[in-house]
Structures are given as structure tokens and as C-alpha cells.
Amino acid sequence: MTTSPEASVPTPAGLPRGQLVFVCVLMLVGVGFLALAGYRAFFPTSAKGESDLGQDVEKYLEGRGYEPLSESLERTISDPAFEPIPTHAPLLLGARAPDFTLDDVGGKPWSLGKTQAEGPIVIVFYLGYDCPHCVGQLKALDKDLAKFSELGARVIAISPDSAEQTKKQFAAFGAFTFPVLSDPGNKVAQAYGVYHPKPGGGEGELRHGTFVVDRKGKIVWINMSEEPFIDNRTLLVEIARAEGRGGKK
Numbered sequence: 597m598t599t600s601p602e603a604s605v606p607t608p609a610g611l612p613r614g615q616l617v618f619v620c621v622l623m624l625v626g627v628g629f630l631a632l633a634g635y636r637a638f639f640p641t642s643a644k645g646e647s648d649l650g651q652d653v654e655k656y657l658e659g660r661g662y663e664p665l666s667e668s669l670e671r672t673i674s675d676p677a678f679e680p681i682p683t684h685a686p687l688l689l690g691a692r693a694p695d696f697t698l699d700d701v702g703g704k705p706w707s708l709g710k711t712q713a714e715g716p717i718v719i720v721f722y723l724g725y726d727c728p729h730c731v732g733q734l735k736a737l738d739k740d741l742a743k744f745s746e747l748g749a750r751v752i753a754i755s756p757d758s759a760e761q762t763k764k765q766f767a768a769f770g771a772f773t774f775p776v777l778s779d780p781g782n783k784v785a786q787a788y789g790v791y792h793p794k795p796g797g798g799e800g801e802l803r804h805g806t807f808v809v810d811r812k813g814k815i816v817w818i819n820m821s822e823e824p825f826i827d828n829r830t831l832l833v834e835i836a837r838a839e840g841r842g843g844k845k
Contacts, residue, residue: 733824
């Protein structure tokens, strides 16, 4: 019986070809496990096998120096030593807030025009739930929401995420206690100047935007920036000014 010359020729490593293939497979598997371990070290996973968004959010807030407001509402809005962050001055400042009706995560429509007479409203445009910094802003607002409610103000958040996407994230990481609305196609964001369509079509640019709207529907304070706005004390002071109480005139 003759053997194939190719089968009898040793590999450069001195091993038969079949054994060398087996060794290579073992090495690739080992490298794969090491890469997975490194990924998990940098991106912890939850029981659901997803990135631990809650941990990322808390680290972000800590890095930005955020702490929940612990003083009474009156001290929060009336301290003469506190300098609120100045408003930005886009064209909408002082104008009537563009009305809209958008669905919340349950598919229920939420209208600005029908609720603004009840009190001031903080409108937050965020990039979506896949942005931990954005979720950090919402988390900070949720932690201080009692102060906004004490002033008679409401908070709403708007993103291009579908209601179904947001509902899934709520199921994984917990919901917020204020309305989170879906703005498909960023039509409302465009009306507020935080979304700029790309000429010729395609995905445009969406920025972080926070607006304070008084009970008459007028925009009295604006922040647009590359980072989410997390100075809730400034928002409360501006709301108090709009309501004619506390803060610097």
C-alpha cells in the first residue's frame, strides 16, 4: 500500500497536517475566549445579557458632578448666591412653543397644547436610548422630579426611538415617571431647531435640547449643546421666574 506523498510530508512545525489544524483551532478558540473576557471587563453585562446601561448612566452622572437636589424647594430657587446657567438665544426664545401631539410608550397620544395651561413644561430632546449620556439626563430629572412637581411643572422627553423600542428598554432597565414620547423622523425636533436634515436626504444632525415653556406656551429658556443638560437647579429657577416666585428677577 502506498501513501500519498502529501500526507506523509511533515508540516513546518514538525506535526502532521491534521494535528496542526487541530492545534490552530484550539488556539483560535482560546483567543476568542480572551477577547470575550476583555469585552466583558469593559462592558459589564446584565442578567439579560445586555450592556449594563444603569451602571454607565451612574458613572456618567458622577463624572459630570451631578447630585440630587437635597434642599427644600424654596432654598433651591431663592438662593441669591446661585447663578443659573444663561439661556441660549436661538430664534425660538420668547416665541410660542410649536405645538405637537406624539405617542408615549403605551401608544397614548400626548399633546403639548392640551397640557401647557396646567403649568410650565420642561421639554427634553434626547438622541435615543442607545445614548447613555442622554439616559443620564433623564435619570437626573427623574431623581429631582418631586421638586418640579412641587412647582407645578411637568417634564417630558422626546426622541426618534419608536414607542416599541422605548418600551423594551423600560422593561430591561426601568421606566421614568414622566412621559417619554416618540418623534419618528424628528419632525418635532426640527420644529424646535434641534434637528437639521441633511441636504439631499439621508440622516441629519440631532442635538441635545432642553426647553422651559411657561403656562402661556411661551419658550422662556433654552439650552442646545453637544452634551445633555443636567443642571436641574437652573431649570427650577427659570420655572420659578416664569411663575413669578423665587429666583433672581
